[in-house]
Amino acid sequence: MNRHNNEAGRSTILDHMHLRCKCHGLSGSCEVKTCWWAQPDFRMLGDYLKDKYDSASEMVVEKHRESRGWVETLRVKYNFFKHPTERDLVYYEGSPNFCEPNQETGSFGTRDRACNVSSHGIEGCDLLCCGRGHNTRTEKRKEKCHCIFHWCCYVSCQECVRVYDVHTCK
Template sequence: MVCVLGVLVLLLLVNGPAPVRTSYPIWWSLAVGHQYSSLASQPILCSSIPGLVPKQLRFCRNYVEIMPSVAQGVKIGIQECQHQFRGRRWNCTTVNDNLAIFGPVLDRATRESAFVHAIASAGVAFAVTRACAEGSATICGCDNRRKGPPGEGWKWGGCSEDVDFGNMVSREFADARENRPDARSAMNRHNNEAGRTSIADHMYLKCKCHGLSGSCEVKTCWWSQPDFRVIGDYMKDKYDSASEMVVEKHRESRGWVETLRPRFTYFKPPTETDLVYYETSPNFCEPNPETGSFGTRDRACNLTSHGIDGCDLLCCGRGHNTRTEARKEKCHCIFHWCCYVSCQECTRIYDVHTCK
């Protein structure tokens, strides 16, 4: 017994601690659970939100009036994920009546985990920033620090959105559980910040014209966030070009610490806006409860596409079935002066292709 313990201690000293599988934040479920669907209209009991670590619980109690925006931010992040991956083998499917809303898919440090952390953190920052500008919370408001001198033909006005405050909320809440000295926490922190940085980098000057008959003699302008679809498209590009990392273990005064470095040194190292990962993704072709893959059987595919949404790739070489489907649609629409549109109803036949 002593010899076995000695060997274990020796292995620990040589190799460092074994990697620990930790599930991703189950507090994301507050965005999809039916019990939280009316957060904006009901008082929030922070202790009733599952999965909060003590720091998040304190944050919730201190900033309870912006928690509906946090929930909304996670929700729009998930919706954007499902839009961006709608034609891929993994399509950001959520699991009903389960706190682990993606199943075990995000337990691994894959590209998919990197994207979801980034888009959810960006969603929280986006929703909180927008709510502050709309006056939904009393603890925040417009950003009056970024005005500077006006431009030719326009002046500052409106309500510039305070993205710094939104990012602070996202950082304090979403990163609260990423304080471990392991590689997964380092990865999550990096990707969370990449998502938030994408919003600050896409802020733009939004203007409104003033003058007789829309002459736009003068414009008032303010800093605004872009449409969240812009952020989703940008982060999807970052997913496609994500940097693969390797885990390095070393000792510090506080014990073993894991850090990340690029696997391929001849590539440009990732910047703060890039996504990083260090585990390969499953192929998601077949159902696998261990990886959380639902497979692609019965998924609709695009027969004419040579991309990942095409029947060849999406169906993983298994082939596809084709059926005809009748759909009722509005047709032969006529505009009547003034002012309505009348349409007929037509039945059209479509070919629908699904994976075997």
């Protein structure tokens, strides 16, 4: 499986390589042109592979006997899905559930984790709290503020109390 996915990743890079050229010469003329194959933009590559990851094919490991001994091969778990191409990603173990505590994986779950209510990213309450919702509490924090630099050489600050909304997963 790792060999298959590694090859799919390498193929992705090769498929997205592009020719980049630079001209050399006086006053911008193109007397000599140098060209080379350049790797694709890292963000584009990551987005592409993330799409491949989201549509990865679930496989099962089958052992069968050959003349050289036992050999393991991967077979599509559900026959009604298309067989993965050499450029598709595959897996045979589901991802662990990080929402709930799991000693086996070392996950503490996401209960009581601080989350960002205004984000739709991975730190956002919608995703991080696994659909359980979140609690909001008001927290007061003492912080240094109105700092002034005195010549020479120290800084004096006042202490202010700021109020924050803290969101944590249920």
